[in-house]
Amino acid sequence: NAGVTQTPKFRVLKTGQSMTLLCAQDMNHEYMYWYRQDPGMGLRLIHYSVGEGTTAKGEVPDGYNVSRLKKQNFLLGLESAAPSQTSVYFCASSWTSGGLLLNTGELFFGEGSRLTVL
Amino acid sequence: LAKTTQPISMDSYEGQEVNITCSHNNIATNDYITWYQQFPSQGPRFIIQGYKTKVTNEVASLFIPADRKSSTLSLPRVSLSDTAVYYCLVGDYNTNAGKSTFGDGTTLTVKP
Numbered sequence: 671n672a673g674v675t676q677t678p679k680f681r682v683l684k685t686g687q688s689m690t691l692l693c694a695q696d697m698n699h700e701y702m703y704w705y706r707q708d709p710g711m712g713l714r715l716i717h718y719s720v721g722e723g724t725t726a727k728g729e730v731p732d733g734y735n736v737s738r739l740k741k742q743n744f745l746l747g748l749e750s751a752a753p754s755q756t757s758v759y760f761c762a763s764s765w766t767s768g769g770l771l772l773n774t775g776e777l778f779f780g781e782g783s784r785l786t787v788l
Numbered sequence: 789l790a791k792t793t794q795p796i797s798m799d800s801y802e803g804q805e806v807n808i809t810c811s812h813n814n815i816a817t818n819d820y821i822t823w824y825q826q827f828p829s830q831g832p833r834f835i836i837q838g839y840k841t842k843v844t845n846e847v848a849s850l851f852i853p854a855d856r857k858s859s860t861l862s863l864p865r866v867s868l869s870d871t872a873v874y875y876c877l878v879g880d881y882n883t884n885a886g887k888s889t890f891g892d893g894t895t896l897t898v899k900p
Contacts, residue, residue: 674831705890710892711892712875712889712890712891712892712893713832713875713890714890715889729889760831760832762831775820775822775879776822776834776837777824777832777834778834779830779831779832779833780831781829781830781831782829782830782831
């Protein structure tokens with residue numbers, strides 16, 4: 671059981687280049703999230719998804735796009751990378767009962783993807 | 789989403805009990821309080837969650853007063869391996885997609 675897997679783990683980009691980060695989870699979770707974490711700071715929510723085919727903006731969505739074509743995958747795209755997007759990116763997933771049962775909403779995180787934009 | 793306030797850092801020694809308090813004055817009726825632990829170069833990990841009074845598991849205890857405007861994470865007999873950043877989150881996980889603000893957390897340093 672792999673849990674949440676992020677690829678790639680490290681990437682260096684030049685300003686203006688594009689790239690996609692892939693998040694895959696094997697827990698059949700409905701909710702998936704992308705966060706960024708800058709040095710010495712907490713995690714900030716970029717985008718999230720409440721199910722296949724749906725996405726929504728989080729706290730800091732500008733400069734990023736996401737897609738959830740399959741339930742198990744959540745992609746984060748940078749169309750034109752900027753140095754301000756240098757950060758560690760974390761993907762997470764969680765289960766929900768849709769309000770039918772009590773659930774903790776526990777977030778399961780990947781190991782992170784370290785992105786440097788020169 | 790309820791905003792949380794925690795101390796930026798705390799120091800302790802091995803074997804001591806550590807209490808980290810989080811303030812969340814605008815917590816909503818349906819909100820739960822959750823604590824996460826993060827080691828360097830890793831994603832956060834769920835520690836404990838509660839709604840009111842006291843919750844205890846094999847790792848920690850969570851104390852929540854009746855007004856729920858604050859909560860205290862208690863780590864008994866800490867060891868060097870408990871050195872990490874601890875985040876307090878508040879949110880409605882049953883109906884609100886689990887969106888929560890992490891804040892900057894509390895950096896706990898355990899010394900020998």
